[in-house]
Amino acid sequence: MITKDNVLKALSEVIEPDLRRDLVSLGMIENLTIEGATVQFTIVLTTPACPLKDHMKNACVNAIHLLVDKEAQVQVDFSSRVTTQRSESSVLQGVRNIIAVASGKGGVGKSTVATNLAIALRKEGAKVGLLDADIYGPSIPTMFGINEAPEMRTIDGRDLMIPLEKEGIKLLSIGFLMKPGQAVVWRGPMISSAIRQFMNDVAWGDLDYLILDLPPGTGDIHITLAQQFPITGALIVTTPQEVALADARKAITMFKMAGAEVPLLGVVENMSYFSPEDQPEKKYFLFGQGGGEKLSMESELPLLGEIPLYEQLRASADEGRFTLDSVSIYSEAFTKFARNVARQVALRNAVPASN
Ligand SMILES: Nc1ncnc2c1ncn2[C@@H]1O[C@H](COP(=O)(O)OP(=O)(O)OP(=O)(O)O)[C@@H](O)[C@H]1O
Ligand SMILES: [Mg+2]
Incomplete structure (x- = not known):
């Protein structure tokens, strides 16, 4: 018999692979309706960029066919409520997760990775902001x-900057406040105060x-952010060669430093290889091979993506x-990476905060 009770009983046999509990007790099943042989419900995900969507949908359909009625027509919709570990009263109130994109070495592609991560998460339907925290080189x-x-604008008695918006992504950069070609020549304390303002005195809204x-x-920007803001996690960008890995290790050590601990979400290898357009099966490892994997193994962090040149x-x-x-040919690599990042964030949010 196709009844709500029977369907829920079947769905409570479906385990969320990361959270290792069933979908019903996790409160992930909503809007369950039954009309004749048609069963319809919504799976509420912890992120719209969930890489396990198809897996969960198939598991639900199979459970209903196996345990309720093999003729049932099952329609599964998805929605999401992005999880957070943040409490209501903390700074940046509407911001559920803050993700820092870092590397030791310059020019490895942090800005490229941060920008395309923002775009990929937005594409999946998430509310996204991107702060250019590179005050010296926006x-x-x-x-x-x-x-x-x-x-x-003055909002609730506070003078706040309104981020610019492009394609639904809220953007802020010190570059928006400077003339092209102008340089910032500030000392440490001014830099720290500028970065605090860019976080606090901005109408980021609901993100x-x-x-x-x-x-x-x-440097100062990292320390200020790490010590004064509740960063959900940092991503370490590296290129495959040893000189980049050495600097990436320093960044990892910094985030583990007492007093400025930021959880590490994982490693992403950029500029992994080059494939000519007319020979897509051919890979040229211009900067060596396996560096990201090596860093991921030795630091015990997941390798969340490999982005070709x-x-x-x-x-x-x-x-x-x-x-x-x-x-674009590159958006596939970033979509995969963004889903892995969203998954790591959801995983962190599922366990009580320890660091
Ligand atoms: N996968 C890639 N394929 C091709 N070009 C790339 C790739 N990743 C980055 N680049 C290019 O490499 C240059 C450096 O990238 P980017 O500015 O993102 O690095 P960065 O780590 O943010 O640098 P900085 O340390 O100066 O902030 C840019 O010209 C960028 O367009
Ligand atoms: Mg940069």
Whole structure:
């Protein structure tokens, strides 16, 4: 018999692979309706960028066919409520997760990875913000092709900056406040105060993920962010060669430092290899091979993505042409990576905060 009780009983046999509990007791099943042989319900995911969507859908359909009625017509919809470990009263109230994109070495692709992570998460339906935390060398204005001064507004008695918005992604960069070619020549304390303002005095609103594009190295900006803001986790970007790995290890050590502990979500290898367009099966490992994997193994962090070298990626960045719709050869690699990141964040949010 197809009844709500029987369907729920069947669905309570379906285990969420990461959280290792069943979908019903996790409260992930909503809007269950039954009309004749048609069973319809919504699975409420912990992130719209869930890599396990299809797996869970198939498991639910199979459970209903096996345990309730093999003729049942099962329609599964998805929605999401992005989880957070943050409490109501903390700073940046509407921001559920803050993800820092870091590396030791400069030029390995942090800004490229941060930008395309924001785009990929947005594409999946998440509410996303991107803060260019590289005060000395902002890249976001170039990569998104925008350079306007953000508006100031008084909201609830506070003067707040309104982030610019492109394709639904909220953007802020010190570059928006400077003339092209102008340089920041501030000392440490001013830099720290600028980064605090960019976090606190901004109408970020309601965000599932705020991505921070960090400068290279391990300086004042990193320490300020790590010590004063509840960062959900950091991603370490590296290229495959040993000189990049050595600097990436330093970044990992910094995030583990007492007093500034930031959980590490994983490693992403950028510029992994090059495949010519006319020979897509051929891979040239220009910077060596397996560096990201090596770093991931020795630091016991998951390898969340391997992003090849694409001429179009460099061109899009230089020409400010990153868009949500571009059907580009590189968006597949970033979608996969973004789903892995969202999964790691959801996993962290599922266990009580320990660090
Ligand atoms: N996978 C890739 N394929 C092709 N070009 C890339 C790739 N990743 C990054 N680039 C290019 O390499 C250059 C450096 O990238 P990016 O600015 O993202 O690095 P970064 O780590 O943020 O640098 P910095 O340390 O200066 O902040 C840019 O010109 C960018 O377009
Ligand atoms: Mg950068």
